[in-house]
Amino acid sequence: MSAAVIDAPEAEDAGHGVSPGEIAIGVIIGRTSEFFDFFVYAIASVLVFPGFFFPFVDALTGTLYSFMVFALAFVARPFGSFAFMAVDRAYGRGAKLTIALFLLGGSTAAIAFLPSYADAGVSAIALLAVFRMGQGFALGGTWDGLASLLALNAPEGRRGWYAMIPQLGAPLGLIVASLLFAFFTSSLPAADFLDWGWRFPFFVAFAINVVALFARLRLVVTPEFQRLYETRDLQPERVGITLRREWKTIVIGAFAPLASFALFHMVTVFPLSWVFLFTKEAPTRFLVIEAVAAALGVAAIVASGRLADRFGRRQLLGASAAVIAVFSGFAPQLLALGEGGEIVFMLSGFVLLGLAFGQSSGAVSANFATQNRYTGSAITSDLAWLFGAGFAPLVALWLSANFGLLASGGYLLSGAVATMAALWFNNELGRNG
Numbered sequence: 001m002s003a004a005v006i007d008a009p010e011a012e013d014a015g016h017g018v019s020p021g022e023i024a025i026g027v028i029i030g031r032t033s034e035f036f037d038f039f040v041y042a043i044a045s046v047l048v049f050p051g052f053f054f055p056f057v058d059a060l061t062g063t064l065y066s067f068m069v070f071a072l073a074f075v076a077r078p079f080g081s082f083a084f085m086a087v088d089r090a091y092g093r094g095a096k097l098t099i100a101l102f103l104l105g106g107s108t109a110a111i112a113f114l115p116s117y118a119d120a121g122v123s124a125i126a127l128l129a130v131f132r133m134g135q136g137f138a139l140g141g142t143w144d145g146l147a148s149l150l151a152l153n154a155p156e157g158r159r160g161w162y163a164m165i166p167q168l169g170a171p172l173g174l175i176v177a178s179l180l181f182a183f184f185t186s187s188l189p190a191a192d193f194l195d196w197g198w199r200f201p202f203f204v205a206f207a208i209n210v211v212a213l214f215a216r217l218r219l220v221v222t223p224e225f226q227r228l229y230e231t232r233d234l235q236p237e238r239v240g241i242t243l244r245r246e247w248k249t250i251v252i253g254a255f256a257p258l259a260s261f262a263l264f265h266m267v268t269v270f271p272l273s274w275v276f277l278f279t280k281e282a283p284t285r286f287l288v289i290e291a292v293a294a295a296l297g298v299a300a301i302v303a304s305g306r307l308a309d310r311f312g313r314r315q316l317l318g319a320s321a322a323v324i325a326v327f328s329g330f331a332p333q334l335l336a337l338g339e340g341g342e343i344v345f346m347l348s349g350f351v352l353l354g355l356a357f358g359q360s361s362g363a364v365s366a367n368f369a370t371q372n373r374y375t376g377s378a379i380t381s382d383l384a385w386l387f388g389a390g391f392a393p394l395v396a397l398w399l400s401a402n403f404g405l406l407a408s409g410g411y412l413l414s415g416a417v418a419t420m421a422a423l424w425f426n427n428e429l430g431r432n433g
Contacts, residue, residue, distance in 0.1 A: 022219060023146055023149055023150045023153065023219070024150060024162075024165050025215075026144075026146050026215065026216050026218075026219040026220075027146045027147055027150055027165055027166045027169075028165065028166075028168055028169055028172070029211075029212050029215045029216065030142065030144060030146065030169070030212055030215075030216050031166050031167075031168070031169020031170070031172075031173070032168075032169040032172045032173045032176075032212075033169075033173070033208045033209055033211070033212035034104070034139060034142055034169065034173070034212075035169050035170045035172070035173025035174065036173035036176055036177050036205055036208055037104060037105075037108050037135065037173075037205045037208075037209065038173065039173055039174045039177035039178070039268070040108070040177050040180075040181075040201045040202060040204075040205050041070070041073075041108070041111070041132070041135065042070065042177075042268065042269045042393075043177060043178065043181050043201075043272065043287070044111075044181075044198055044201070044202075045063075045066045045067065045069070045070045045269075046063060046066070046269065046272050046273045046276055047181070047185070047198070047272075047276065047283055048194060048198045049062075049066040049069070049128070050062030050063045050065070050066050051194065052116050052117065052194065053065075053066070053069075053116065053117050053124055053125050053128055054066065054117065054125070055116075055117055055118065056117070059277055060277055060397075060401055063273055063277060063397060064394060064397060064398060067269075067273075067391075067393045067394035067397065068394060069125075069128055069129050069132050070132070070269075070393060070394070071390045071391050071394060072129055072132045072133045072136060073132050073133065073135045073136030073139065073390075074136060074385055074386045074389065074390030074391075075133075075136065075386065075390065076133040076134075076135075076136035076137045076140070077136040077137065077139050077140045077382045077385065077386065078140060078379065078382040078383065078386065079137060079140065080100070080136060080137035080138060080139060080140025080141050081140035081141070081143065081239075081378045081379060081382050082140070082239050083137070083140070083141070084096050084099070084100055084140055084141030084143075085236045085238075085239060085375060085378070087099060087141070088236040089235075089236050089238075092221075093144060093145070093220050093221070093229075094217055094220060094221040096141055097141070097142065097144055097213065097216055097217060097220065098213065098217070099141065100138050100139075100140075100141025100142045101138070101142060101209050101210075101212065101213040101216075102209075102213070103134060103137070103138035103141070104134075104135060104138035104139060104142065104209055105205065105206040105209035105210060106134075106206070107131045107132075107134030107135045107138060108131075108135060108202050108205045108206055108209070109202055109203060109205070109206040110127075110131045110134075111128065111131050111132075111202050112199035112200075112202035112203055113199075114127055114128060114131070140378070140382060143374075143377075143378040143381070144216055144220055145220075145229060145234045145374050146166075146216075146219065146220070147165075147166040147361055147377070148234055148373050148374060148377050149225075149229065149234060150162050150165060150166070151163060151361075157309060158309055159308070159309065159313070160304070160305045160306070160307070160308025160309040160313055160316070160359060161305035161306065161308075161309055162305070163305065163308065163313065163358075163359055163361055164301050164302065164304050164305035164308070164358040164359065164361075165305075166361050167301050167357050167358050167359075167360065167361055168298060168301055168302075170264070170297075170357065171294040171295070171297040171298045171301065171350070171354070172294075172298065174268060174290065174291070174294045175291045175294045175295060175298075177201065178287045178288070178290045178291040178294065179287070179288070179291050180200075180201050180204065181198075181201060181283075181287055182283075182284045182287040182288050182291070184197045184198065184200065184201070185197075185282070185283050185284045185287070186284045234370075234373060234374045235371075235374060236374055236375055237371060237372050237374065237375045237376075238375075239375060239379065241372075242372045242375040242376050242379065243379070245369070245372055246368055246369070246372050246376045249367045249368055249376065249380075250376060250379055250380050250383070252367075252422050252425055252426045253367065253376075253380040253384070253422075253426075254380050254383035254384045254387060255384075255387070255418045255419065255421065255422035256317065256360075256384075256419055256422040256423060256426060257317075257356075257357075257360030257361075257384050257388065257419065258384065258387060258388040258414075258415040258416075258418040258419050258422070259317075259320065259321040259324045259325075259356055259388075259412075259415045259416040259418070259419035259420075260320065260324075260353060260356035260357040260360045260388075260415075260419075261357075261360065261384055261385060261387075261388025261389040261392075261415065262324075262388050262389065262392055262411060262412050262414070262415030262416075263324055263327075263349065263352065263353050263356065263357070263412060263415070264353060264357060264388075264389050264392070265389050265392035265393050265396070266332075266349065266392060266396060266408070266411070266412050267293070267345075267346060267349035267350055267353055268290070269392075269393040270392065270393050270396040270397060270400075270408070271286075271290075271335055271342070271345065271346065272286060272287070272290065273393060273397050274335055274397065274400060274405075275335065275342065277397075277401075281339070285339075286342065289342060289343060289346055290346060292346075292347075293346035293347050293349070293350040294350060296347055296350050296351055296354070297350035297351070297353055297354040297357075298354070299354065300350065300351045300352075300353070300354020300355050300358065301354040301355075301357065301358035302354075302358075303354070303355065303358075304316065304354060304355045304356075304357075304358030304359050305358060305359075307355070308358075308359050313359050314423055314426075316355065316356075316359055317356065317359055317360075317419065317423060318419075318420060318423050320352065320355050320356035320359075321356070321416045321419040321420045321423070322416070322420065323352060324352060324356060324412060324415070324416040324419075325413055325416035325417065325420075327348070327349070327352060327409075327412070328409035328410070328412035328413040328416065329406075329409055329413070330409075331345055331348065331349065331409070332345070332400065332405040332406060332408045332409045332412075333405045333406055335405060336405055360384075361381075367426070388415055388418075392411060395408075395411045396408040396411050396412075399411065
């Protein structure tokens, strides 16, 4: 397997080559830990934060306020990428990852110590916003280049398979976060959970970040990987230079995965908020449904790799965007049909998400010149998450509350249209797909 991937003698040290399996493990561990942090906060922003930080308004308005704070991480993330690229150039990738992951874990753990609005007033909300921005800023620094390295080392004819590997971290992180919250909501009285039980998943997130840090450092600071980064020209270029050289690719790359990124929150954060606010169902049951659906999403992501290699990445992304557009026209209404409708919505949504999201990282990084790939991929990913996902829960919940569930599909439809337009313009992606 290594021989098929590593073709540079510089990547060998004492007979030990860097295998794609080692890269894949580092990518999956890193992405799973990041998405676990993300979903711990997302679930708490629905179940806990509206009443804890915004008790002075009704539940719906409190959740909308909570989603406004939720979006701050996506706004802060590009600024983190810019700052940590400078750290990478000055002190190396190991220093950058160490600082970023400790900042991410520290910001996450700090949220667990926050007082309520009843105890600290507006200061509690301000601190929540600061630590949420800290999460986003730190996430910009966790870009380690392993995903790009994996794509560059993919054997001919298997690019789709290797492109899907980084995406596995999202459903895996959701499964762990959902089941952890389901355990606490089911085993604790509601008053205890809302007082102190919700804090424990944030402590777990910090511990997972520490484990992920050492697992990733074990890879990125070794001489083998350092030489492989150099021979593949995956060094951090200055942001201004990358923007000047690759602005067109960055714009197209940011819009190409919007369908899957919009769907990402439409089947994870938004349905939990709608069910919690507008039904009498216990959150534990829906969290378990979400975990099961996410497991199906893992299988769909794996399948996306096979389909992309057989039919082409561009074709799969375009077909998925078209199906998402259709999905947006009827699927949200399923949430109003009780448990059966919720299950159908979640299972079908995660299958579709897996097929589309599984190739979104390939769409982001496929067209950059090698010297700009590291920085360009980071910037493009930040912008895609900001435009496609950052405000999705807020917009979808507001639309559904004011105009009905059908209206929430409008946001999803806009993402599908953006993806199809970007793919139409992106002829180079078609040649590489």
